[in-house]
Amino acid sequence: MRFTFRYGIDAPFWVGFFIVIGLGFSLVSLQGLPKSMGGLIFGFYMLLTGLWMFLYSTVIKLKHRYVILKLAQVRAGDQVLDVGTGRGLLAIAAAQLGCKVTAIDRWSQWDLSGNGKEAFKKNAKREEAADIEIVDGDARQLPFAAESFDAVVSNFVIHNIKGAADREQAVREMWRVLRPDGRLVISDIKRVQEYVKILTPLAAHVETKRVFYTFPFSRIVVAYKKCTD
Numbered sequence: 001m002r003f004t005f006r007y008g009i010d011a012p013f014w015v016g017f018f019i020v021i022g023l024g025f026s027l028v029s030l031q032g033l034p035k036s037m038g039g040l041i042f043g044f045y046m047l048l049t050g051l052w053m054f055l056y057s058t059v060i061k062l063k064h065r066y067v068i069l070k071l072a073q074v075r076a077g078d079q080v081l082d083v084g085t086g087r088g089l090l091a092i093a094a095a096q097l098g099c100k101v102t103a104i105d106r107w108s109q110w111d112l113s114g115n116g117k118e119a120f121k122k123n124a125k126r127e128e129a130a131d132i133e134i135v136d137g138d139a140r141q142l143p144f145a146a147e148s149f150d151a152v153v154s155n156f157v158i159h160n161i162k163g164a165a166d167r168e169q170a171v172r173e174m175w176r177v178l179r180p181d182g183r184l185v186i187s188d189i190k191r192v193q194e195y196v197k198i199l200t201p202l203a204a205h206v207e208t209k210r211v212f213y214t215f216p217f218s219r220i221v222v223a224y225k226k227c228t229d
């Protein structure tokens, strides 16, 4: 198992919070056993939550990205858009597969540690992923023409947008820029049923997959756009 901090720690405040509180509770409760058994269980639970989130960011998401790209059925030469790319997790892997990639983000530090264009570029250089177009922007207003991508992918992004109406706008924007016969793949830790509800009337077919190796557990929605005959 190889750890890397290259793609940042997701929700870094919460990871730190769970680990520190979990460790504190566990240590204090250990002194007061057997009376403090409840505190010890709570402390272990918090600690485990923080450590699993840390493991997701440093190990698991490097595998998870290929699950998403496989579901998006990306092939060399495809135009791929990564929405909320962060430090380039999906974009860089897609470029390595030979896709022409565009990546967009508003670079929130709260959502991802060390987030930013420079961190993205450094990762792309290190992983020899060339020619990725990096765009500053918001998922709710994608600055791209309609039907310009063969696949649109997004990992752990849309739940960060406050308000159901704004999340719906983001999902509809991703759908707008997708070509007929294209695939939209959204992986997220919550709100996934909202996305399914929006996409079902629009898509030729929608499927979902539950994922239990990420923490929090997540779901992936795959929506296929109808072909134009």
Ligand SMILES: C[S@@+](CC[C@H](N)C(=O)[O-])C[C@H]1O[C@@H](n2cnc3c(N)ncnc32)[C@H](O)[C@@H]1O
Pocket: 007, 010, 011, 061, 083, 084, 085, 086, 087, 088, 089, 090, 104, 105, 106, 107, 108, 109, 111, 112, 115, 137, 138, 139, 140, 154, 155, 156, 157, 160, 161
């Ligand atoms: C938890 S990080 C995930 C980053 C990357 N997809 C990954 O899996 O490593 C969430 C990302 O979504 C971005 N983000 C949040 N809201 C956004 C919005 N409305 N438009 C574009 N990006 C957004 C954040 O800046 C952050 O980079």
